[in-house]
Amino acid sequence: MAGATGVGAPSTSKGDRTRRRLLDAAAAEVARVGAAGASLSGIAAAAGLKTGSIYFHFASKDELIATMLEEGLRESLRLLDEALAAVADLDAGARLRAGVRAHLRALHELGDYAAVVLAQGAAEVPAAAAFPRLRRAHVGRWTELVADAQAAGVLAGGLDPRDARDLLFGAMNSALGRPGWSPEGTASALCRMLRLDG
Amino acid sequence: MAGATGVGAPSTSKGDRTRRRLLDAAAAEVARVGAAGASLSGIAAAAGLKTGSIYFHFASKDELIATMLEEGLRESLRLLDEALAAVADLDAGARLRAGVRAHLRALHELGDYAAVVLAQGAAEVPAAAAFPRLRRAHVGRWTELVADAQAAGVLAGGLDPRDARDLLFGAMNSALGRPGWSPEGTASALCRMLRLDG
Amino acid sequence: MAGATGVGAPSTSKGDRTRRRLLDAAAAEVARVGAAGASLSGIAAAAGLKTGSIYFHFASKDELIATMLEEGLRESLRLLDEALAAVADLDAGARLRAGVRAHLRALHELGDYAAVVLAQGAAEVPAAAAFPRLRRAHVGRWTELVADAQAAGVLAGGLDPRDARDLLFGAMNSALGRPGWSPEGTASALCRMLRLDG
Amino acid sequence: MAGATGVGAPSTSKGDRTRRRLLDAAAAEVARVGAAGASLSGIAAAAGLKTGSIYFHFASKDELIATMLEEGLRESLRLLDEALAAVADLDAGARLRAGVRAHLRALHELGDYAAVVLAQGAAEVPAAAAFPRLRRAHVGRWTELVADAQAAGVLAGGLDPRDARDLLFGAMNSALGRPGWSPEGTASALCRMLRLDG
DNA sequence: CATGAATGAGTGTTCATTCAT
DNA sequence: CATGAATGAACACTCATTCAT
Numbered sequence: 001m002a003g004a005t006g007v008g009a010p011s012t013s014k015g016d017r018t019r020r021r022l023l024d025a026a027a028a029e030v031a032r033v034g035a036a037g038a039s040l041s042g043i044a045a046a047a048g049l050k051t052g053s054i055y056f057h058f059a060s061k062d063e064l065i066a067t068m069l070e071e072g073l074r075e076s077l078r079l080l081d082e083a084l085a086a087v088a089d090l091d092a093g094a095r096l097r098a099g100v101r102a103h104l105r106a107l108h109e110l111g112d113y114a115a116v117v118l119a120q121g122a123a124e125v126p127a128a129a130a131f132p133r134l135r136r137a138h139v140g141r142w143t144e145l146v147a148d149a150q151a152a153g154v155l156a157g158g159l160d161p162r163d164a165r166d167l168l169f170g171a172m173n174s175a176l177g178r179p180g181w182s183p184e185g186t187a188s189a190l191c192r193m194l195r196l197d198g
Numbered sequence: 199m200a201g202a203t204g205v206g207a208p209s210t211s212k213g214d215r216t217r218r219r220l221l222d223a224a225a226a227e228v229a230r231v232g233a234a235g236a237s238l239s240g241i242a243a244a245a246g247l248k249t250g251s252i253y254f255h256f257a258s259k260d261e262l263i264a265t266m267l268e269e270g271l272r273e274s275l276r277l278l279d280e281a282l283a284a285v286a287d288l289d290a291g292a293r294l295r296a297g298v299r300a301h302l303r304a305l306h307e308l309g310d311y312a313a314v315v316l317a318q319g320a321a322e323v324p325a326a327a328a329f330p331r332l333r334r335a336h337v338g339r340w341t342e343l344v345a346d347a348q349a350a351g352v353l354a355g356g357l358d359p360r361d362a363r364d365l366l367f368g369a370m371n372s373a374l375g376r377p378g379w380s381p382e383g384t385a386s387a388l389c390r391m392l393r394l395d396g
Numbered sequence: 397m398a399g400a401t402g403v404g405a406p407s408t409s410k411g412d413r414t415r416r417r418l419l420d421a422a423a424a425e426v427a428r429v430g431a432a433g434a435s436l437s438g439i440a441a442a443a444g445l446k447t448g449s450i451y452f453h454f455a456s457k458d459e460l461i462a463t464m465l466e467e468g469l470r471e472s473l474r475l476l477d478e479a480l481a482a483v484a485d486l487d488a489g490a491r492l493r494a495g496v497r498a499h500l501r502a503l504h505e506l507g508d509y510a511a512v513v514l515a516q517g518a519a520e521v522p523a524a525a526a527f528p529r530l531r532r533a534h535v536g537r538w539t540e541l542v543a544d545a546q547a548a549g550v551l552a553g554g555l556d557p558r559d560a561r562d563l564l565f566g567a568m569n570s571a572l573g574r575p576g577w578s579p580e581g582t583a584s585a586l587c588r589m590l591r592l593d594g
Numbered sequence: 595m596a597g598a599t600g601v602g603a604p605s606t607s608k609g610d611r612t613r614r615r616l617l618d619a620a621a622a623e624v625a626r627v628g629a630a631g632a633s634l635s636g637i638a639a640a641a642g643l644k645t646g647s648i649y650f651h652f653a654s655k656d657e658l659i660a661t662m663l664e665e666g667l668r669e670s671l672r673l674l675d676e677a678l679a680a681v682a683d684l685d686a687g688a689r690l691r692a693g694v695r696a697h698l699r700a701l702h703e704l705g706d707y708a709a710v711v712l713a714q715g716a717a718e719v720p721a722a723a724a725f726p727r728l729r730r731a732h733v734g735r736w737t738e739l740v741a742d743a744q745a746a747g748v749l750a751g752g753l754d755p756r757d758a759r760d761l762l763f764g765a766m767n768s769a770l771g772r773p774g775w776s777p778e779g780t781a782s783a784l785c786r787m788l789r790l791d792g
Numbered sequence: 793c794a795t796g797a798a799t800g801a802g803t804g805t806t807c808a809t810t811c812a813t
Numbered sequence: 814c815a816t817g818a819a820t821g822a823a824c825a826c827t828c829a830t831t832c833a834t
């Protein structure tokens with residue numbers, strides 16, 4: 001929610017830095033008014049450029065927004081995987097809790113990128129921006145986490161893990177709507193509601 | 199998600215019927231591309247009118263969309279209250295389960311109206327469209343339901359009921375994203391995950 | 397300038413009265429925002445009608461405005477002739493002074509009609525509204541008055557009476573721009589400037 | 595009245611030249627049909643542009659027209675001051691005659707700009723376009739000229755100099771309505787009528 | 793007589809996009 | 814790399830006009 005620094009690694013060239021400013025500005029603008037409502041002139045102004053200059057970095061509005069979405073999703077997946085790797089040896093309940101904490105931390109850190117990728121999904125977004133591979137990977141990770149937790153009995157069984165996963169996802173992403181939320185607080189509240197406490 | 203039946207009672211005059219067609223078309227369009235992305239020409243075409251004719255029925259795009267949102271929210275509140283009235287004498291857990299079922303049924307019946315009111319909220323919508331009374335009433339109903347369930351011990355205590363309410367809301371509204379979902383199935387899945395089973 | 401009752405004789409039928417209300421409203425609206433800026437819906441509303449109803453009384457916006465202009469010009473000519481008839485026997489200076497007083501009184505009485513006909517002229521007005529006969533008659537009367545005064549030596553000679561007439565006209569019509577002006581005061585001021593005092 | 599040469603000094607950049615073409619076209623269009631009746635598409639076409647391109651140079655129709663009016667008024671004031679400076683040492687009658695000649699020359703040179711600023715005033719023009727400083731300066735200059743002439747006895751006394759000034763103004767501006775008028779001819783005619791002859 | 797409802801051409805304005813500089 | 818300038822298609826909205834009721 002807060003003004004994020006963005007997503008990328010430290011870039012070297014001036015062109016790369018401008019590109020990053022544009023992606024950040026696009027994320028903020030899209031989070032504020034949606035993909036359809038965001039204007040290239042607004043994004044350019046927020047990045048300290050004139051409108052036409054965007055086209056040196058991106059071929060079209062769609063490409064700019066798709067790139068921004070993809071980077072947000074990729075980073076969000078990276079943070080999740082990092083967190084899960086650290087708890088690979090623990091039991092299913094602990095891994096699920098770690099996933100929840102990681103997702104909420106990602107939501108918080110990624111700022112506008114997360115707001116866009118996770119809250120709005122790809123609804124208003126151009127078809128080209130589906131990048132299904134990343135999306136499948138992300139979703140798959142969560143389906144696995146949930147199914148393992150069900151198998152271990154720490155999460156209610158008897159229901160399709162994909163349904164359970166979506167409900168969990170909806171609950172987590174609702175945090176983006178609240179001002180001043182903290183990842184840790186929301187994670188512990190959610191785990192308590194699901195009786196997931198260690 | 200599917201083409202909505204709409205919201206209103208059978209109207210008599212020709213003008214009323216056109217107005218309803220416009221509201222239905224607006225709901226569908228906004229659900230598809232967001233308020234900013236929806237175009238009056240698209241809405242008019244879907245309602246079988248020419249663009250300019252909209253202005254005989256609504257003073258502006260904002261008024262059209264705000265009216266649609268308000269009717270959706272009002273109807274959704276009505277359905278919730280109706281369901282709660284029928285279980286007023288039961289215990290807090292049963293009332294919460296009834297609320298969940300009612301909300302999901304409303305989501306399903308209201309079609310595009312709900313997709314808009316509940317998923318996007320009034321985020322992108324003009325300030326005039328906040329209709330805060332309805333929104334407060336709706337939110338208040340849910341805070342009460344959740345707080346009662348916490349007090350009765352059927353829902354995890356120790357956390358702000360408003361946080362719990364938002365998590366619950368997020369989980370329920372996530373159903374709109376899935377194709378072919380059923381209100382009853384989702385309700386039972388959610389209740390099971392929360393260990394709310396009567 | 398002030399809200400005028402209009403121009404016409406007492407009418408009998410209800411249709412005639414509606415017609416008059418429309419002409420009055422048109423005069424006011426055109427005086428306020430110009431012929432191009434005046435809208436039929438505004439005029440209709442000011443006359444207590446719905447827009448479409450205008451077409452029962454006038455075939456088009458142009459016809460409505462042209463009729464209003466013509467009535468204003470005709471009445472203004474009538475008032476001038478009336479005043480001149482009363483001083484037909486006096487000398488040229490007295491007749492010119494009477495004309496000035498009559499014109500300024502007409503400007504004052506005719507209200508919005510005069511504002512339109514005399515100030516804006518037929519500049520913005522449709523070609524059909526030129527009604528050249530009336531205009532020629534009006535202009536002709538003034539050329540004569542001025543030429544007679546020049547011949548009699550009470551108005552500076554040595555210049556084309558049509559030029560003198562236009563300068564005089566411009567001076568008189570400038571009164572419409574001043575708030576709270578009186579016909580008598582302006583007439584005496586103008587006569588004094590021209591050294592026309594009896 | 596005829597196609598105006600415009601107002602500005604020779605500009606260098608391409609944008610400045612386009613801007614000037616737009617202002618000239620706007621002056622012509624507004625002189626022809628009034629501010630409300632003038633259309634941006636007409637103005638753009640007359641300037642050899644497409645409608646939307648206007649917005650690169652002016653933020654709105656109002657700004658375009660207001661700018662045009664202001665430049666016209668400013669230039670007209672400049673021409674007046676220039677002429678008055680050249681006769682600062684002469685008597686009040688000579689100064690008034692110089693003012694009349696200067697005003698009529700300005701009317702003639704400024705073409706459509708003058709037609710608009712002086713004939714229509716800022717009546718139909720948005721509030722933002724009043725530029726009251728310029729207007730006050732222009733009006734003040736004339737009040738002074740007239741009052742001095744009255745005090746010196748060369749113009750009839752016994753009447754409010756502001757009234758005399760407005761009558762004078764109306765007479766001078768009436769020249770705009772006549773085809774083929776010359777500033778010198780009109781000035782001498784007016785001065786003769788007012789017995790101002792040096 | 794008058795209205796309710798609709799139309800189509802027009803308005804001012806925005807915006808993604810292009811391209812010479 | 815970036816800008817200044819322009820375009821054309823879209824947009825929300827207005828308005829004169831029509832016509833069944």
